[in-house]
Amino acid sequence: MKETGKIWMNGRLVPFGSAKVHVLTHALHYASAVFEGIRCYSTPRGPAIFRLDAHVERLFKSAKMYSMKIPYTQKQIADAIIRTVRASKLGECYIRPLVYRGYGFMGLTPTRNSVDVAIACWSWPAGESKTGTGTGGIRCCVSSWSRIDSRSQPMKAKSASNYANAALARVEALESGYDEAIMLDFEGNVVEGSAENVFVVKDGAISTPSSSLGILEGITRDSVIQIIEEGGGYVVESAIKRDDLYVADEIFMTGTAAEIKPVTSIDRIRIGNAKPGPVTRTLRRAYADAARGRDERFSEWLTPV
Ligand SMILES: Cc1ncc(COP(=O)(O)O)c(C=O)c1O
Incomplete structure (x- = not known):
């Protein structure tokens, strides 16, 4: 993994290597996380994210099915994704928004744990460029x-x-x-x-x-x-x-x-x-x-x- 740019964590862009969670984060133990995989392509008009709205909508649907209330609007998440890609300075990249139950309580019941959001991106060459x-x-x-x-x-x-x-x-x-x-x-x-x-x-x-x-x-x-x-x-x-x-x-x-x-x-x-x-x-x-x-x-x- 080549560490490039920043990772958005609960509203803040942090250096790639500092985007850390506690080992007792609920999602690590009970898979209480939903996520997306999105691509940004290089186009004649500059880098562009492919079907961003559809991906953000699916992320919210996934969270809903697990009763996870994302503490941001779809527009805020879409804007955060754009900000993260911009900060990466990558022309083409793969983007991973992740919504997960955070650190705080241990045990299966997830409802007391925070719903945290992270957005990362990295280089993952697409077919045509490969x-x-x-x-x-x-x-x-x-x-x-x-x-x-x-x-x-x-x-x-x-x-x-x-x-x-x-x-x-x-x-x-x-x-x-x-x-x-x-x-x-x-x-x-x-x-x-x-x-x-x-x-x-x-x-x-x-x-x-x-x-x-x-x-x-x-x-x-x-x-x-x-x-x-x-x-x-x-x-x-x-x-x-x-x-x-x-x-x-x-x-x-x-x-x-x-x-x-x-x-x-x-x-x-x-x-x-x-x-x-x-x-x-x-x-x-x-x-x-x-x-x-x-x-x-x-x-x-x-x-x-
Ligand atoms: C199980 C599964 N099916 C289908 C897909 C294809 O989905 P998409 O085209 O939205 O990436 C994926 C990829 O995310 C997947 O993990």
């Missing part, structure tokens, strides 16, 4: 870990606790020689990746698991759907099973960190000709153009820093 338009893809497995669902905890919240399940799947995939895991629910429906949504292309139709399955409703997923609709196409929300993955023409995953990642094999079974397919390649270009301010149709997605 690999141009990107020619490779990732190899995925279907995880042996089932994705927990909304009967257990609110999966539409981007909460730290959801990532315990996701991290088990991610580590299992990496240790088995894959790049990423795709998770099924208890009924065998494809749900999402450890930190991405999933899309399948078959015979010209594009489908994705329904939001009613308890996926994280990805902002990249929504952006991709809007880009497809703007181009006159559509995406079907449908039940996708493991064997639908094996016979797909193309599969891609979406997420703020991942952007659009082509999947070239599942469980070592080749998808298409094991290269990023034409739909995925077109969408990657279109997404990069929208995020980097090269497509005026989506300019309202960008907040200048």
Whole structure:
């Protein structure tokens, strides 16, 4: 981690290395935290934050699902995010707003602990800056870990606790020689990746698991759907099973960190000709153009820093 700029903590910008919490902070013990992952891209008009309002809105929804009252308005948090990015002086960066139960009381019951907010950003190269338009893809497995669902905890919240399940799947995939895991629910429906949504292309139709399955409703997923609709196409929300993955023409995953990642094999079974397919390649270009301010149709997605 390269320490750059400042971190916003409860209203104050503090030097990166001084942004510390007590070891008895509630969230460290009980995963009582919700967060966001946002990207700032370099655009012809300077650095701009991609879909800032949508991310801040989701952060507040996540907090609401855990009865955490954020002691700031959405506008104050959006402004604080812009301030933090400015202070970092990074042209492109990844931004992590975190809302967590703080230090003060120990024990499971979180309601007496403060709701604290931190915002950090750091350099995390995006696809285009790393690999141009990107020619490779990732190899995925279907995880042996089932994705927990909304009967257990609110999966539409981007909460730290959801990532315990996701991290088990991610580590299992990496240790088995894959790049990423795709998770099924208890009924065998494809749900999402450890930190991405999933899309399948078959015979010209594009489908994705329904939001009613308890996926994280990805902002990249929504952006991709809007880009497809703007181009006159559509995406079907449908039940996708493991064997639908094996016979797909193309599969891609979406997420703020991942952007659009082509999947070239599942469980070592080749998808298409094991290269990023034409739909995925077109969408990657279109997404990069929208995020980097090269497509005026989506300019309202960008907040200048
Ligand atoms: C479990 C999960 N699903 C989907 C996504 C994609 O969401 P977004 O596109 O908003 O980053 C993420 C990434 O944050 C995630 O962690």
